[in-house]
Amino acid sequence: MSEFNPKEQAHRRFNPLNGEWILVSPHRSKRPWQGQQEAPDRSQRPTYDPTCYLCPGNTRANGEVNPNYEGTFVFDNDFAALTPEVPTGSTDIGGLLRAEAESGVGRVICFSPRHDLTLPEMSVSDIRRVVDVWTDEYRTLGARPDINYVQIFENKGQVMGCSNPHPHGQIWAQRTVPGEPAKETTQQLAYFEKNGRSLLSDYLRIEGQEQQRIVFENAHWVVLVPYWAIWPFETLVVPRRHVQDITQLTDEEKDALAEAIQQLTIRYDNLFQTSFPYSAGLHQRPTDGQEHPEWHLHMHFYPPLLRSATVRKFMVGYELLANAQRDITAEYAAQRLREQSNVHYKQQPD
Amino acid sequence: MSEFNPKEQAHRRFNPLNGEWILVSPHRSKRPWQGQQEAPDRSQRPTYDPTCYLCPGNTRANGEVNPNYEGTFVFDNDFAALTPEVPTGSTDIGGLLRAEAESGVGRVICFSPRHDLTLPEMSVSDIRRVVDVWTDEYRTLGARPDINYVQIFENKGQVMGCSNPHPHGQIWAQRTVPGEPAKETTQQLAYFEKNGRSLLSDYLRIEGQEQQRIVFENAHWVVLVPYWAIWPFETLVVPRRHVQDITQLTDEEKDALAEAIQQLTIRYDNLFQTSFPYSAGLHQRPTDGQEHPEWHLHMHFYPPLLRSATVRKFMVGYELLANAQRDITAEYAAQRLREQSNVHYKQQPD
Numbered sequence: 001m002s003e004f005n006p007k008e009q010a011h012r013r014f015n016p017l018n019g020e021w022i023l024v025s026p027h028r029s030k031r032p033w034q035g036q037q038e039a040p041d042r043s044q045r046p047t048y049d050p051t052c053y054l055c056p057g058n059t060r061a062n063g064e065v066n067p068n069y070e071g072t073f074v075f076d077n078d079f080a081a082l083t084p085e086v087p088t089g090s091t092d093i094g095g096l097l098r099a100e101a102e103s104g105v106g107r108v109i110c111f112s113p114r115h116d117l118t119l120p121e122m123s124v125s126d127i128r129r130v131v132d133v134w135t136d137e138y139r140t141l142g143a144r145p146d147i148n149y150v151q152i153f154e155n156k157g158q159v160m161g162c163s164n165p166h167p168h169g170q171i172w173a174q175r176t177v178p179g180e181p182a183k184e185t186t187q188q189l190a191y192f193e194k195n196g197r198s199l200l201s202d203y204l205r206i207e208g209q210e211q212q213r214i215v216f217e218n219a220h221w222v223v224l225v226p227y228w229a230i231w232p233f234e235t236l237v238v239p240r241r242h243v244q245d246i247t248q249l250t251d252e253e254k255d256a257l258a259e260a261i262q263q264l265t266i267r268y269d270n271l272f273q274t275s276f277p278y279s280a281g282l283h284q285r286p287t288d289g290q291e292h293p294e295w296h297l298h299m300h301f302y303p304p305l306l307r308s309a310t311v312r313k314f315m316v317g318y319e320l321l322a323n324a325q326r327d328i329t330a331e332y333a334a335q336r337l338r339e340q341s342n343v344h345y346k347q348q349p350d
Numbered sequence: 351m352s353e354f355n356p357k358e359q360a361h362r363r364f365n366p367l368n369g370e371w372i373l374v375s376p377h378r379s380k381r382p383w384q385g386q387q388e389a390p391d392r393s394q395r396p397t398y399d400p401t402c403y404l405c406p407g408n409t410r411a412n413g414e415v416n417p418n419y420e421g422t423f424v425f426d427n428d429f430a431a432l433t434p435e436v437p438t439g440s441t442d443i444g445g446l447l448r449a450e451a452e453s454g455v456g457r458v459i460c461f462s463p464r465h466d467l468t469l470p471e472m473s474v475s476d477i478r479r480v481v482d483v484w485t486d487e488y489r490t491l492g493a494r495p496d497i498n499y500v501q502i503f504e505n506k507g508q509v510m511g512c513s514n515p516h517p518h519g520q521i522w523a524q525r526t527v528p529g530e531p532a533k534e535t536t537q538q539l540a541y542f543e544k545n546g547r548s549l550l551s552d553y554l555r556i557e558g559q560e561q562q563r564i565v566f567e568n569a570h571w572v573v574l575v576p577y578w579a580i581w582p583f584e585t586l587v588v589p590r591r592h593v594q595d596i597t598q599l600t601d602e603e604k605d606a607l608a609e610a611i612q613q614l615t616i617r618y619d620n621l622f623q624t625s626f627p628y629s630a631g632l633h634q635r636p637t638d639g640q641e642h643p644e645w646h647l648h649m650h651f652y653p654p655l656l657r658s659a660t661v662r663k664f665m666v667g668y669e670l671l672a673n674a675q676r677d678i679t680a681e682y683a684a685q686r687l688r689e690q691s692n693v694h695y696k697q698q699p700d
């Protein structure tokens with residue numbers, strides 16, 4: 001038998017951040033695709049849409065009127081999955097039917113008054129305003145005694161369940177720490193206690209040596225396709241400095257984060273010359289009053305497109321029942337993203 | 351404050367089978383939907399399609415010709431994610447970049463020669479032939495020393511990544527035990543060691559008393575919406591007898607499984623009068639040579655539709671970054687399925 005070659009052969013990779021394995025099947029990308037085609041988002045939208053419930057001055061479903069905002073705009077989600085006023089209580093039947101009341105807050109953040117923009121089409125200083133809102137919201141919500149975790153995220157594109165193209169994100173903040181950040185807490189804590197350094201600090205050092213999966217870097221942030229990526233063009237955005245949450249970032253680091261987000265999302269859009277769908281969000285320390293020195297702030301991008309603007313990766317039968325699985329290697333994905341222009345395709349001269 | 355009311359208020363439920371929590375937000379189903387619409391599958395297909403690579407007598411992508419099969423037909427996947435001949439090997443850089451070679455087998459199972467059918471439109475005796483193929487395949491693959499887990503599944507519908515409507519399922523069998531069955535092994539083992547009975551035996555007893563989540567039952571099987579369901583109309587198909595895998599079922603139990611699958615999928619199709627998409631699959635004991643007395647065979651159905659033939663549930667931002675979440679209660683979903691006719695809508699008199 002020849003030597004194990006992860007570029008060509010099936011293998012498993014370990015995700016040290018959440019403690020789970022993922023199956024990689026590089027040879028499988030040769031398979032022809034005859035299934036569902038997504039509608040690529042090449043829409044030309046107006047700068048203002050009178051029917052959009054997020055545009056400035058418009059009336060929302062519950063009758064409230066949006067202010068004529070000029071930068072960002074934040075409000076309580078009119079259809080929040082979590083609400084603050086829930087009577088506490090729980091159920092336990094034989095240890096098998098267990099439930100407990102959950103409370104929290106849902107917020108919506110408009111990134112810009114312009115209905116036609118998306119993050120990659122916004123200036124670094126305008127993205128910086130979004131970073132500032134995330135910072136304020138994390139601080140304010142996190143200070144509440146009834147909120148122990150704050151999830152900031154964006155669903156972009158219809159294929160990611162986004163029902164309004166106006167550039168916006170959400171926050172779901174709640175009493176308990178949800179599953180994913182709880183796993184990351186466990187993993188980061190074990191690593192920190194063993195090594196005295198954060199898991200992601202050490203990981204960045206290795207990636208700096210390997211130079212195979214880095215997509216973009218500036219003085220304060222590294223954008224890379226993690227070794228254990230699940231989604232085809234999944235990326236991780238990590239600050240070089242080991243901080244636990246966004247409120248600890250300096251002004252310069254926040255500007256650099258805005259630049260990293262802009263540079264990454266421009267490359268995403270350029271890859272298939274389409275408005276690249278994704279779900280993205282920040283992972284930060286729980287706001288449970290503990291220090292959490294093990295935590296290293298980061299941002300995940302989970303984009304579904306695989307081969308083109310119309311062909312996505314499906315996480316279905318095997319993935320749901322057995323294990324996460326991907327068809328291209330992280331190294332190939334990083335190379336594809338790295339070689340994209342840093343100028344958005346809509347702004348490139350013909 | 352009033353009393354905790356899980357029918358109306360947000361709460362978390364615990365999944366004892368995999369040890370994870372899920373967020374339930376019943377009040378949220380009132381939210382209007384303006385996002386992506388799925389194309390409902392109301393296609394009238396021919397009984398034979400000359401361009402289908404699964405129809406009898408047709409030539410596949412790799413040049414092989416399908417036999418003129420009359421019942422079921424099984425073959426090695428031409429684009430398998432797992433292949434048997436992989437050189438062993440592994441990588442470990444600082445405990446953070448870890449990989450190991452993985453080997454296995456991919457199989458495709460045609461359920462019927464008829465291109466136009468799906469499981470709910472097949473007779474119980476024809477579905478029984480599919481159950482027999484699953485049994486043979488599990489036995490044969492599981493006996494191989496290089497196969498320690500056998501995942502049998504079906505992706506149905508374009509929205510579940512299925513690229514060919516010809517009724518078929520798949521098997522991915524491999525050297526290691528994947529994540530989901532590994533979690534279920536841990537959970538079932540802990541329960542069995544503590545209580546001396548299988549987790550699902552005790553769970554069935556409670557559900558029999560509660561009578562709130564059962565969709566269909568016969569002498570040998572119970573079909574129910576599990577208390578901890580994630581997908582809107584997710585179901586669990588459980589044998590009353592505590593067996594570890596499909597090869598232990600009696601003839602009568604296999605007939606009854608075929609009936610349970612038919613009765614469930616007919617109700618699925620009737621719910622929104624569409625060919626109901628889902629991913630489904632069997633969970634059975636690993637074929638690692640251990641007894642696994644803790645294991646209780648079962649089948650999961652994960653269907654994505656939420657409100658209609660065109661509006662699905664998206665597992666996106668919050669779900670990917672934080673926690674599984676659903677909008678309707680398991681009890682409501684079970685009631686909706688229970689009240690459906692047991693005659694397929696296409697076969698109902700006008």
Ligand SMILES: O=P(O)(O)O[C@H]1O[C@H](CO)[C@@H](O)[C@H](O)[C@H]1O
Nearest residue numbers: 313314316317318319511512513
């Ligand atoms: O093997 P298929 O049917 O071509 O592919 C489908 O099922 C696989 C197993 O769940 C998934 O990995 C693919 O994303 C999906 O498109």
Ligand SMILES: O=P(O)(O)O[C@H]1O[C@H](CO)[C@@H](O)[C@H](O)[C@H]1O
Nearest residue numbers: 155161163663664666667668669
């Ligand atoms: O809140 P939205 O944007 O209406 O809804 C979207 O994001 C939520 C959070 O990820 C998901 O639960 C929904 O399925 C999705 O459609």
